[in-house]
Amino acid sequence: MALEDMRPPIESGCPDGFQYIHPVMRKNYGQWKFHEHPRPGVLRHVAHSGDEIWTVKAGTQRILDVFSLRKLTAIGDKYADGYVRFTIRSNIEYMVSDESKVQPIIDALTEAGFIVGGTANSVAMISHTQGWLHCDIPGTDASGVVKSMMDELIDEFTSCNMPNRVHITTSCCQINCGGQGDIAINVQHTKPPRIAHDLVGNVCERPTVVARCPVAAIRPAMVNGKPSLEVDEKKCICCGACFPPCPPMQINDPENSKLAIWVGGNHSNARSKPTFQRLVAAGVPNNPPRWPEATAIVKQILKAYKEGAKDWERINDWIERIGWPRFFEVTGLPFTKYHIDNWRGARNSLNASTHIRF
Amino acid sequence: MALEDMRPPIESGCPDGFQYIHPVMRKNYGQWKFHEHPRPGVLRHVAHSGDEIWTVKAGTQRILDVFSLRKLTAIGDKYADGYVRFTIRSNIEYMVSDESKVQPIIDALTEAGFIVGGTANSVAMISHTQGWLHCDIPGTDASGVVKSMMDELIDEFTSCNMPNRVHITTSCCQINCGGQGDIAINVQHTKPPRIAHDLVGNVCERPTVVARCPVAAIRPAMVNGKPSLEVDEKKCICCGACFPPCPPMQINDPENSKLAIWVGGNHSNARSKPTFQRLVAAGVPNNPPRWPEATAIVKQILKAYKEGAKDWERINDWIERIGWPRFFEVTGLPFTKYHIDNWRGARNSLNASTHIRF
Amino acid sequence: MPKKIHDTPMLDELENGPWPSFISGFKRLRDEHPDERINETVGSLLGQLEHSYETRKGYWKGGTVSVFGYGGGIIPRFSEVGDAFPESKEFHTLRVQPPAGNYYTTDMLNQLADSWEKWGSGLVTFHGQTGNIMFIGTTTDNTQHFFDEINEYGWDLGGAGPCVRTAMCCVGAARCEQSCANEHGIQRHLVNEFVDDVHRPALPYKFKFKVSGCPNDCQNSIERSDFAVIGTWRDEMKIDQSEVKAFIKAKGRQYVLDNVTSRCPTNCINLNDDDTLTVDNHECVRCMHCLNVMPKALSPGDDKGVSILIGGKRTLKIGDLMGTMIVPFKKLETEEDYESLVEMASDVIDFFAENALEHERTGEMIERIGLVNFLEGIGIEVDPNMVSQPRQCSYVNMSGWDEEAEKWFQRKAEQAAG
Amino acid sequence: MPKKIHDTPMLDELENGPWPSFISGFKRLRDEHPDERINETVGSLLGQLEHSYETRKGYWKGGTVSVFGYGGGIIPRFSEVGDAFPESKEFHTLRVQPPAGNYYTTDMLNQLADSWEKWGSGLVTFHGQTGNIMFIGTTTDNTQHFFDEINEYGWDLGGAGPCVRTAMCCVGAARCEQSCANEHGIQRHLVNEFVDDVHRPALPYKFKFKVSGCPNDCQNSIERSDFAVIGTWRDEMKIDQSEVKAFIKAKGRQYVLDNVTSRCPTNCINLNDDDTLTVDNHECVRCMHCLNVMPKALSPGDDKGVSILIGGKRTLKIGDLMGTMIVPFKKLETEEDYESLVEMASDVIDFFAENALEHERTGEMIERIGLVNFLEGIGIEVDPNMVSQPRQCSYVNMSGWDEEAEKWFQRKAEQAAG
């Protein structure tokens, strides 16, 4: 664009949401009394005024083509007064003030191929990240992993039979843009980066990448008479942090970039304080296009949770009650030396007591 | 002693205790059924065989002169079949198989000036260390502190009116040979060591002391042309660790070596996992011969605990239930920036949740 | 239909199964969209993605693309295999700030779709993990055109790079009975105060705000934002005893014992013999659990406000960090209240800008310098609610004890005096 | 009476009050003991102690004193103010190992007192914090004489310096119904295997054993020993339901609810409507609480054994450390069981000797090298009971996953096969 055509941006920032809120919600803003779960995918909120808002929630493919988006808006136009919102897990919600509109929305969504569900104690839509589709550092394709898993977990999305909500997340490199989760499926590199020495000189700012390594495993070095880098493979924890600032640090590997599965991450303050997720399985093949091995483990965990947990126990609560040894027993997953943390503060994760379950 | 007089030691190690155990205890070894607390200072243990052992427990001054020791043995000879033991808190225990011997032992102990009590949910004898009497690095005199406090806590030793056992400990330097405790009264230096430079050369192994500092605050340095040491006062945490290997690092200071009070240390696995004690008060004057300020704070804490805790709650359990903010409220102790840990792993002590009591 | 259709046997597998398929959507754009540019772009993209699936590697690299006047907000992507897949060799994403609360009218969505079909690939996500609308896939030139167009009708870019980022808030007060705050208002007050810091990356590293209306924290703010604002209340929980009775009638006493009272983290809610509930509000830590189970019967009190936690983030470079409580309670009612919130945020960001190392987040900075130094830097007094346990290690120079103790007593005296 | 009596106005204050006064005891030795040497020594000591009280400083320094054939066991003390207080200018302490369980006959105590009056100050402590009898105060010469004398009738020195230290065990099986182990046997097996390491300090730093018969841990072993052995049981807790009923009759159901069932850390003990108690033994973590409250009704099971935790210590130099569970359960019945315990201790000490830095405790060493390296060094397999939580941080090279997983499956298969 030629300079004269440039217009200065209007720095309007975050738009006011009120202009897009359903009028009944605007009217009763901050004046809600309670909610109910009439059926999976549907919420009923009642305001002190007596007004009601019925929400219908549906799962989508997150990466929407405009055709799909227009299908969704068309349903909103026709059945839902033209108001929608998206949840933090990229589900779409239709909000109407009249119960009679609920079933038509459900029917239309279903017919259009969207999946109604994901409320209350269901397995919610898996939240995910960019992957091979867009990111510059991914070890896997988040959208593909999620599509493959949701195909198999769909019955748990459309019903509410879990002990409590299940929030699954996934990330496509060890930076972990995805959240923590009741279950998280994340990339785990298992080999130090191979260095493309011929590219280092051109691409990488050497001091930056040296500083970026969390364990100071990278040193400047002369390789074939040219300034390059060197990795102390004994120290390297295969985190991949050097890759974004220095793409010649090739961390992604078709064989050795694996998936790992973590459980018990919970940011809610309900009952116990928020908890970090913990490693349960690693070495899981990064196996496109359907990643069956990862899905199998997720299902194994969900099955044990569904059978073993009490109502309202999130996965972390359940494990806290039964103990980690039992978790490994009931899921059949192996416990290895890698399960014993050795990062900063690892001591806090050791059993400094005689509390044992036999 | 001349070399020819030397005899080689008999390396007999730890003697067999069985030779000194009361015969009823020997007979019923490992076969005990239950115990009761008939009154403060007295335990009744009943074996599966029906045999009984009555224990009478008394507090002493720990540092026994042989006169006192012989008073104690005389009572044992006369009333208690000649068997005694000492507890981990240096209390003496008389064990007899016959209830009728209990009262005479109590009477004899009382008459001889010893204090019967310290069982069950009493305030147990304060466990302590060597202090000015014998150690080479003390900031205070443990025996004196303890004598002064026990004089004031004696009613809690001779009765069992606390919510649960109270274990108090004290230590006479920041090495802390004393234990952790429900309440611990410990030395806290508040000034970096003054270096007696003229002595460094003679006395101290410089590499050893440099290595001993937990925060690497000590550097070798030339002072007045002679090799000595230098302390980075900004870094120094006043721990006193440099003093034992290098006495010229004079950490003890009549004014600036203070006492600090810690609570909630509990090594038992009962209910919660064992807990570390936590700072509650510092800057307490190290005030011989009776240390009234320290005792006052201990009493303040005990009072709040006695009033506020439920049966069977140790101090850590009680605080865990009511929360630390309330602890500071009910004891009237100030909360300062020093209460926020900044040592390794300090992050684990921060409130990483919205859990707050209002 | 594009000129060349790449074979995508692996991606085709992702068209099976009941969950909506993003691949089918891509194919629709490739095959059915009226605009040939879109057919070509997405066709090429499918080729490259299939290549990734086959080789298990990504082929995008970064670069520098922005719109006139701004430094951030775009994630530029250039293909490393652009020779094989030339039509998608530039494939940038625009991060556009959503309305607080993520509400849209269908009209507005259609209008955005129109613009995006004109200038982009036709692929869009509501929303990325930070909350932006991600318009995925356009060329450097079209980036500017698209932005100009939507900026005119109310949309602005979000953050990318070392800057204040787009914020998120939960649905909250708009619909949720647990809400203790005006989440939308908080989000907009905060993020719109810092538009300049959003658009012109100049901080040591990214800085994120997130807002949840209650401790359920539906926005994951506690671990995924540098500055988390979470609603809570200070007075007594409201109990509608007739609803308690109704609940017991429906579910039974045992259900309440098993699912409510015995799950309270501080054991402070009790079921009485007469089927009423009593809460020891002094012991309640506002965990939300009992309110979640019995939303009709139990509700937050009237004296509402927010807690603020600083320093949450994910893995890089010292491992995941939870935010730390630094403001236990703050009223947010008057305009002054909001101003002081924004001022505090501004203090935090200033301190961060001055004290963090390059590529260091607030949580990492606090870890390095210690919480107390941070608090002193932003002028906040210590409070026992900031810790779950006081100091364990005696290794500290406490020479200033007396003055610090005095400060506390003075604050207490002032509070008592009102 | 000594020749010179130092004024002790401050110490005199410690003769007031009801608790037995150590100062009064000192004065008795000074004034009433038939042996003038003792009068003089203790008189002088009182002088130096008063000086400490007045100046708030200690005046002892260390040195090197030992007995023939040994390198440790004595804490030598030379006065820095020996000119002013010459009669106590050498004032060494002998650390003498107590019998396991700290039992004495009064005869034996009197005999020890006799020897000590002959050679020492007349001041003695049962016991020091590590468990030694501390004979406080003698000269270099008399150290040897005293040792020779008591060594002849069965007493040996304990540890001082970088060596295996004197151990302690609780009263346990001798009297306590909670005991799940032969504490005395364990202590003696362990410490007497290492007499050489006790007497000739040659380790990187001190190494302590402590033994408690049950998780109440009356010996503080978990935080005050490098190698803690703690009794526990593996089968079901024993419940005497008639005693339960008797307890309820005496104390009421509410007492049981308030003090027993609601305090169980895993909520696994329940009071039934018929006044019986049920324990879900699978969930019980053997915390001891319910057994403590109801010792008549509840008792440990029959399948008893011990847990072993490594690395507890107090403050120097990285702060207090709790021991870490490394053997969740070990039977100790046969002589072979004890041998394998001692062997394990020996492996731990060897590994410590070879791998710890100077003045580094086991706990600090483990902290530095990581638990897994330690386990591999001593040949112990990982077990989920060793952690309260598995790994939180993804920063680790897990390339050996498959082999490690295989090991686990094999162990499980072997266990299943019996």
Ligand code: SRM
């Ligand atoms: C697009 C998105 C994933 C998604 O598909 O949803 C994403 C994508 C990227 N993230 Fe992220 N992050 C995204 C949300 C997050 C979140 C979640 C959140 O904000 O709640 C996190 C964790 C929370 C946090 O901030 O800690 C996150 C933590 C990171 C990090 C590590 C930051 C850290 O301090 O640990 C990096 C690495 C960096 O910045 O150097 C990163 C870097 C990146 C980059 C820019 C990779 C790079 O350095 O080139 C990715 C660009 C991908 C692309 O091509 O579009 N992204 N990133 C999310 C942003 C969309 C949006 O703006 O709405």
Ligand code: SRM
């Ligand atoms: C719509 C949404 C907020 C938004 O602004 O977008 C939302 C909405 C509600 N959440 Fe949430 N939560 C939403 C994400 C979350 C998250 C974050 C996440 O999913 O990553 C969390 C916590 C984080 C975590 O997993 O660590 C979250 C933790 C909760 C909890 C606490 C659950 C617990 O016991 O731990 C409740 C309380 C409850 O279940 O009654 C809750 C309750 C609710 C309620 C009942 C509040 C209300 O009355 O409206 C809403 C029910 C919706 C439903 O579908 O059942 N919401 N909720 C989010 C829906 C995501 C989705 O599409 O699936």
Ligand code: SRM
């Ligand atoms: C006498 C005694 C205190 C008492 O009055 O009871 C004591 C006294 C000393 N201890 Fe201790 N410690 C005594 C039990 C302890 C304990 C308690 C225990 O064993 O359960 C501990 C804490 C547990 C532990 O081992 O961590 C203890 C932790 C220390 C330490 C710090 C060790 C560490 O790794 O943190 C030192 C410093 C050192 O060794 O360099 C130390 C050093 C010392 C020295 C040798 C000071 C020195 O370096 O010169 C003291 C000699 C005092 C004296 O003049 O007699 N003492 N010391 C205890 C030994 C009596 C006995 O043998 O029975």
Ligand code: SRM
């Ligand atoms: C005699 C002694 C063991 C010894 O071998 O010397 C001992 C003996 C008993 N302890 Fe203990 N404990 C002894 C020190 C300890 C310690 C260590 C300490 O004092 O430093 C602890 C744990 C450490 C701590 O405080 O962190 C300890 C934690 C317990 C507990 C757990 C209490 C709790 O709820 O946390 C019990 C169980 C109970 O109270 O019923 C217990 C119970 C008992 C019983 C009831 C066991 C029994 O049936 O014989 C004994 C009662 C004695 C009494 O009431 O006087 N004992 N007990 C120690 C007496 C010390 C003293 O003279 O005061």
Ligand code: SF4
């Ligand atoms: S998780 Fe990694 S690969 Fe995936 S979007 Fe984030 S930075 Fe990119």
Ligand code: SF4
């Ligand atoms: S992968 Fe991580 S640990 Fe290894 S060199 Fe790169 S930054 Fe360092």
Ligand code: SF4
């Ligand atoms: S605590 Fe310190 S001063 Fe007291 S005996 Fe132990 S080492 Fe000596």
Ligand code: SF4
């Ligand atoms: S007192 Fe502690 S921190 Fe200070 S110089 Fe000495 S060893 Fe180092």
Ligand code: SF4
């Ligand atoms: S965070 Fe609280 S207020 Fe916001 S939507 Fe979730 S439950 Fe409602």
Ligand code: SF4
């Ligand atoms: S909100 Fe949480 S802490 Fe408060 S009463 Fe309910 S369950 Fe208990």
Ligand code: SF4
């Ligand atoms: S540790 Fe257990 S077995 Fe030993 S005395 Fe204490 S309660 Fe009894």
Ligand code: SF4
């Ligand atoms: S021993 Fe502890 S964990 Fe086991 S049932 Fe009793 S109280 Fe519960």
